[in-house]
Amino acid sequence: MAVVALSVVERRLDAVRAVLSGAPVAEVARGVGVSRQSLHTWVARYLLGGVAGLANRSSRPMLSPSRAPDEVEAAVAELRREHPRWGARRIRLELLRADPPWHPGEGLDAAAVPSTATINRILLRHGLVKPRPRKRPRSSFVRFERPGPMQLWGIDIVGGIELVNPVTGELREAKIVTGVDDHSRFCVMAQVVERATGRAVCLAFAKALAAYGVPEEVITDNGKQFTARFAKGGEALFDKICRNNAITHRLTQPASPNQNGKVERFHGTFRPEISEQGPFVSLVEAQGAVDVWVAHYNAERPHQALDEQAPVMPADRFTPTKDEAMLPLWVPPSLEIAPGPAAGDAQVTAAVEGPVIVATDRPRRVPGSGAPVELDKVAPASGNMTVGRQQVWLGPERSGQVVRVWADCDWLHLSIGAQRIKTLRSRLTVNDLDVLAARGAWPAGDPPAAARARAREGVVEVERTVARTGNISLGNKAVAVAELLAGRRVGVWIEDHAPLIFFDPATRTILRTRPNTLSPGDQYTLQQAVPTGERPRPAVEPVTVQRRASATGIIAVAGQKVPLGRIHAGATVTVHAAEATLAIELPDGDTRVVRRTNDNAVRSMKGQRPRTA
Template sequence: MSVMEQRYRAVLEVQAGCPVTEVAERHGVSRQSVHAWVRRYRDGGLAALADRSHRPQQCPHQTAGAVEALVCELRRAHPRWGPQRLAHELAVRGVEPVPSLATLYRILVRNTLIVPGRRRRPRSSYKRWERQTAMELWQMDVMGGVMLADGRELKLVTGIDDHSRFIVIAELVVRASGRAVCRAFAAAMRTYGVPEEVLTDNGKQFTGRFTKPRATEVLFERICRENGVTVRNTKPRSPTTTGKIERWHKTVRQEFLAAHAPFEDLEHAQAALDVWVADYNTARPHQALDMATPASRFTRRARPVAHQAEDEAADLPLRLPAELAAVPLAVSGRSVPEPSAESVVVCAAGSPVAVEFDRIVPGSGNMTAGKRQIWLGREMAGRQVTVWVNATTMHLFHAGKLLKTHPVMLSDSDLARLLARDGRPARPAPADAVPVGELAADAVVQVERLVNGAGCVGLAGRLISVGLPLAGKRVTLRIDARLIQVLDEGVLVKTRPSPLTPAQRGRLHGARLAGDPPAAPAGPLQVQRVVSNSGGLKVAGCKLQVGTIHRGKVLTVIVDSTQFHVLDQGQLLSTHPRTVIKEVTRLRASGNINYRN
């Protein structure tokens, strides 16, 4: 029987005169339930014995229908607003009391305005941190995904103040090079002041600590060092360290980029972004700030704390490299204006413009000139070098000595900027500089190279072996049409056949015309050789047999016009006739040995 039928049977038993206690015990219910069934049957008949809802007729703390309708209306108008933002908006509109976040969430679920998902990792499991005041720390990064109508992608250089979440940098660039990032950073410091610290990831625009073969200082680090800004970098593959700027990138994609079609050009994209960022900073409440705006917590700074002078009213000037300080910055997508016609140097037809200027080598030994980064070594740090440059070639001098030569591609406008900034009309090209154009077939050039751990140097895209004993040393290579002579501290140590054509020799980085060949030592020539496993060695084309007992040893050979004298630690081992007259091109030993001078 159904439940309703059992209740009807119990009612009939009571009406037939059975005691209520026995009926209740027989049906396994309380006496009160039996009395209730009898009463309901008497008042409503058989239908009254059906199950009834236990839902109360009214709930005093239930959310009013008007409030629930307002919540749904706000959510439909702003699909990205969650319970916390909705609670803030209800409070602004004077709703009293404001429903809890759980209630608002249930309203959204009940009206199918949100899809319930898996619970995220609890916020208590994250280690959150925040600077105490504004301008203590900026987080910076580069974001992609800003598309133009023609299919090109722009990069967004971003910066956020850690304490206030105020956006200090939002600059669109065609290519996120180190110079473009530094321009945006310098413009922000001019506008808001110099922060105490900057936190970035390990992109090459921000740090050179992972540069091979050795760490170096990039332009961004140099600007921070000269302005007293502490540079902090995240651990590799740790994006949560810069979580504030990464979270802002998500907001940019979901609220700004999703609401705009691909932009017509960079100027239109930058203008739209500026309007959106201004609203983000000044009008949009931020959940992490208890629904305050970033602008309400942000204050500018006129100078860095670390460099405050005794006179608190005096502001320290912003220190920028000449290439960023003298040239107008590309702000809000506007390109750098070209110099006026009056500032362009006009030359005789066919003669290239040449400019000279002086530079101080930074502490890293890596300087920038004429759109090139030039490595001069830490030993040159703090010294002044002279740069000679025309449209195709750059030479660097120190104390009248040519240090390096590099190929460049500069326009008349570029040269005009260099001349107007701190340049002067250049002297004629140096005599030992490689001339522009194809090199003569018999010309001899000279370059300096660092020998890698495998005993090789790079020339014109090739690896040339110069021997493991020279690994880690900086050697001089004298290159002619047939041979490559390797000189260590001016001493000829090895000769290799040259695979380079005249055109390749003329385009070598740092090449200059070679001087006189290395002088031969006075008196009898002494060379060192390693004895092979078969007990032999070779000098000037002659094979000398000294015995397998000496294999692996480094022996000294005295070479005269008719004989070879082989010595082991000063003791004469043997004398051999010189049967072949060839030039001795290598003085030191090489091979699989622990080489000692």
């Protein structure tokens, strides 16, 4: 049997005829699957319009009292046509301004300004925007923002400015070094440069620091202008400026521009609008156009991310921290392209406008004078650091540490955290010192206190690495130190008619003493001799050694004999040698403490091996 599908109008007509023939409305409505009110509506529409009245109709109301007035729609459409890049949120913020710059004196009442969604619908009705598919809701995004200004700057490099040669008409692209404050979105830096070299970036950064003060943190990508993270060694100039001004330098993960999203979003607004004004004939003209745009952006342009309900400019939320009472700004001498101020002026100054960046009260070094210099270097992963043309071995354990280098033509003094770690003969020439000064080294003061030579007749200090056999070489002679110290760097205190003292160069505590086999005066011919520091001192912490009791039950520690009794003859005991006592752990578990009768250094760590017949 064939089943005929009825249309909507036919089903409604059958229900209406059933009601008109006397069937109960409730039963007919239940059979059709609609409410009684809907069925009564069908009957009324059938009686007025016949079968045609049962067709579907639009539910749109005839009137909409809440619709935006015609003058509001006209203002929205006019703003969009005058500024094709303005979206609904920007148009709403402009309508909220009491005296808008686009039509002075014609601002709308705040109550008459429609919402962002209404403005979007107006633009769609007028065909001024293209309909787009629904995106992820803004409420699902997790946004972060520092609670105050000058806490974090986002810094990056962007292209988009074209320079034209007025003679040949050739175009080339310039770069802009940009910086945005995280809290206020205030543009602190927008410097046009011919090429984005490390020096050009640091010049722009130094200019921003001098103009607004020093932020707590900056965040950049991993470009070679900002960091030597992926380089083989050394320290980038940008990193050095941050470190010396106590600025925490944060780096984004590779290929993650969203981690520096605020400055990237700034580029989305800045680059299209500034490129429309080009091409420019010179860097000066391009910089002038950028400065005008930045001034308008900071002080006159409402920022949509700051407040969607009221127009807020970045300058309203930004407060610089430049204060005369704060510490002076540090910049490397290579960026000091202007003469320094008069003597006695200890405050670092900077010119915000023009090519002059900074001038300091640092004394000027005369090239060719051979005067000592100081510089900071980061120890590479290999532990083999280069100072000029001279290599200095520090060891892999010091990788990543900042080393302060004091250098002249005679000595190299290396310190970490105000603690001298190494002193060696310098192979640098006067020209090498001048090159270091040109690359950022500054005139040095006095050498480190521990490295200052003292008038000690017949005293020499050297450093050696203990060999695997426990020996070192002094004047082509093998001197036994201790197998326990194999591979360790030790200092040797050599004095006429006195035993050799081996000590830890970092703490200058005595490790061992050995007889002096050198002839008087031989110490002056030793290689890598360094100026003497303070005399090594005995270790404050107890030294743990082992001793084997003799046949009569006697042990000797640092030249002091201690009888244990014949019951312990031949036994090996552990002795903790402190500054004033000797604590002896006996084989039966008892501990005997005796007073030390001398201050001799402990020479050997292990007891004598048993003799075999």
